[in-house]
Amino acid sequence: MFCASPNPLVSSMWNLKPRALTISSSMEPKIPHVLSVAGSDSGAGAGIQADLKACAARGVYCSTVITAVTAQNTVGVQGVNVVPLDFVEKQLKSVLSDMRPHVVKTGMLPSTEIIKILCQSLREFPVQVFMKEALVVDPVMVSTSGDVLAGPSILDSLREELLPMADVVTPNIKEASRLLGCAPLETIADMRSAAKSIHKFGPRNVLVKGGDLQHSSDAVDILYDGKEFFEFRSSRVKTQNSHGTGCTLAAAIAAELAKGSQVPSAVKVAKRYVETALEYSKDILIGNGNQRPFDHLLKLKGSFCMPHLFDPQDLFLYAVTDSRMNKRWGRSMIDAVKAAIEGGATIVQIREKDVETRNFLETAKACLEICRSFGVPLLINDRIDVALACDADGVHIGQSDMPASIARALLGPTKIIGVSCKTPEQAEQAFVGGADYIGSGGVYPTNTKENNPTIGLDGLRTACLASKLPVVAIGGINASNAHSVMKLGLPNLKGVAVVSALFDRESVSTETRTLYELLAESTRVVS
Ligand SMILES: Nc1ncnc2c1ncn2[C@@H]1O[C@H](COP(=O)(O)OP(=O)(O)O)[C@@H](O)[C@H]1O
Numbered sequence: 146m147f148c149a150s151p152n153p154l155v156s157s158m159w160n161l162k163p164r165a166l167t168i169s170s171s172m173e174p175k176i177p178h179v180l181s182v183a184g185s186d187s188g189a190g191a192g193i194q195a196d197l198k199a200c201a202a203r204g205v206y207c208s209t210v211i212t213a214v215t216a217q218n219t220v221g222v223q224g225v226n227v228v229p230l231d232f233v234e235k236q237l238k239s240v241l242s243d244m245r246p247h248v249v250k251t252g253m254l255p256s257t258e259i260i261k262i263l264c265q266s267l268r269e270f271p272v273q274v275f276m277k278e279a280l281v282v283d284p285v286m287v288s289t290s291g292d293v294l295a296g297p298s299i300l301d302s303l304r305e306e307l308l309p310m311a312d313v314v315t316p317n318i319k320e321a322s323r324l325l326g327c328a329p330l331e332t333i334a335d336m337r338s339a340a341k342s343i344h345k346f347g348p349r350n351v352l353v354k355g356g357d358l359q360h361s362s363d364a365v366d367i368l369y370d371g372k373e374f375f376e377f378r379s380s381r382v383k384t385q386n387s388h389g390t391g392c393t394l395a396a397a398i399a400a401e402l403a404k405g406s407q408v409p410s411a412v413k414v415a416k417r418y419v420e421t422a423l424e425y426s427k428d429i430l431i432g433n434g435n436q437r438p439f440d441h442l443l444k445l446k447g448s449f450c451m452p453h454l455f456d457p458q459d460l461f462l463y464a465v466t467d468s469r470m471n472k473r474w475g476r477s478m479i480d481a482v483k484a485a486i487e488g489g490a491t492i493v494q495i496r497e498k499d500v501e502t503r504n505f506l507e508t509a510k511a512c513l514e515i516c517r518s519f520g521v522p523l524l525i526n527d528r529i530d531v532a533l534a535c536d537a538d539g540v541h542i543g544q545s546d547m548p549a550s551i552a553r554a555l556l557g558p559t560k561i562i563g564v565s566c567k568t569p570e571q572a573e574q575a576f577v578g579g580a581d582y583i584g585s586g587g588v589y590p591t592n593t594k595e596n597n598p599t600i601g602l603d604g605l606r607t608a609c610l611a612s613k614l615p616v617v618a619i620g621g622i623n624a625s626n627a628h629s630v631m632k633l634g635l636p637n638l639k640g641v642a643v644v645s646a647l648f649d650r651e652s653v654s655t656e657t658r659t660l661y662e663l664l665a666e667s668t669r670v671v672s
Pocket residue numbers: 289316317318354355356357364365366379380381382383384387389390391392394416419420423
């Protein structure tokens with residue numbers, strides 16, 4: 146059985162189904178699936194092995210078509226053995242005709258013939274997720290060690306055949322200048338202009354990766370979608386363990402697209418995953434060379450003690466609780482959080498309006514301990530200071546709180562930030578400010594928030610369509626209307642946030658479990 150929960154214990158201890166997937170209910174029920182068409186790296190830092198690990202870490206199934214077998218280690222590439230063309234074709238047919246991946250990601254494509262066979266196979270077996278964004282091309286040419294993985298002879302077929310079919314292409318700075326036949330890129334301005342020029346070959350989105358940009362203290366990537374530029378910036382992790390970052394980034398983008406994310410949001414999540422993986426494995430020692438791999442599966446190892454890296458699927462069943470409502474039912478906030486997780490909550494937010502800061506902090510610390518032990522992220526409502534003080538996984542802020550950009554500056558790159566948004570303008574602001582998701586509502590009338598106009602299902606749809614970020618619906622959602630919300634079937638609508646229907650009830654765990662089952666039914670969970 147494939148288990149997409151970040152913490153398998155949550156499933157096994159409480160006998161829950163695996164996390165639900167938001168593949169539209171009108172499609173066959175499937176778990177998100179990426180096909181990687183790439184070369185094998187015997188050192189397992191890059192290539193097929195990186196793709197398998199990155200997809201696994203991001204909760205996505207990955208099948209593989211191997212184009213070449215490389216003898217490779219941390220020193221360099223000692224040999225390349227290209228898989229015979231007819232056997233590449235056979236592998237493609239085997240996977241595409243039967244397993245129907247949602248997204249195809251390509252890496253090392255060592256010959257023109259292999260590129261042509263791939264294009265032909267993709268025409269014969271079109272690959273789509275939510276009718277769009279299904280081909281991610283990482284135009285691998287030279288390894289970081291300087292060894293050639295695909296010679297200049299592939300450039301024409303790459304430019305003329307594969308790139309026009311690509312939804313996202315992810316050249317590093319060297320690959321970008323090779324594709325364009327231009328001088329090396331030296332600045333971010335060069336990266337922008339290269340992204341624009343590569344876009345003319347026909348891909349819908351171009352991401353020029355700046356990991357190897359000299360004299361840049363940050364790792365900056367530039368995305369161009371034909372209209373807008375997006376700049377993704379993270380601090381540069383000081384490590385030699387960065388072999389395979391390019392493959393990993395592209396695989397993680399493909400994984401997020403397979404879950405239904407839009408391109409900018411997929412890039413953002415993927416880049417943060419790479420940065421976090423580099424940071425957590427910066428000191429590991431594998432091999433004697435200077436092209437050393439990092440640890441893709443940090444998430445599995447770290448779920449008990451490390452901060453939670455945002456995954457849009459966390460938003461599936463979002464439990465929001467405060468002490469006032471719990472007091473009415475004679476339970477502590479800590480018991481409420483435990484019960485919600487027991488019932489299947491995939492993320493928890495605590496909010497307090499009338500408790501003293503010191504008490505709130507103590508409660509938050511206790512809740513965090515429970516959440517960490519189950520690998521469920523804990524967010525603090527409004528209070529960035531409390532989130533920082535207890536090292537919570539992030540915050541949820543409203544339109545009258547600090548702007549997302551300031552919250553991001555205060556909280557740093559890895560904390561989760563959600564923003565309540567009613568309008569497309571607010572959703573855009575949240576994205577630009579560095580938020581991870583938006584909460585949109587009130588979908589239905591509610592007693593928990595005064596002066597909060599209802600936007601209805603139409604307002605929710607408008608917000609989702611306008612948002613580049615994943616969305617969680619909020620406001621008056623309960624077991625009788627959750628299905629109508631999820632039925633909207635919008636790819637970035639990831640789940641529902643619930644207050645009263647879980648906590649203004651006698652048994653929090655029973656209500657949460659019932660709602661979980663219902664949501665799972667609406668989105669057709671497969672196990
Ligand atoms: N030392 C680093 N610290 C943080 N991010 C990095 C570092 N090196 C690369 N990255 C990021 O890893 C991804 C892969 O980029 P890059 O290294 O340029 O590609 P490639 O591996 O294809 O050469 C990009 O998102 C880049 O910004």
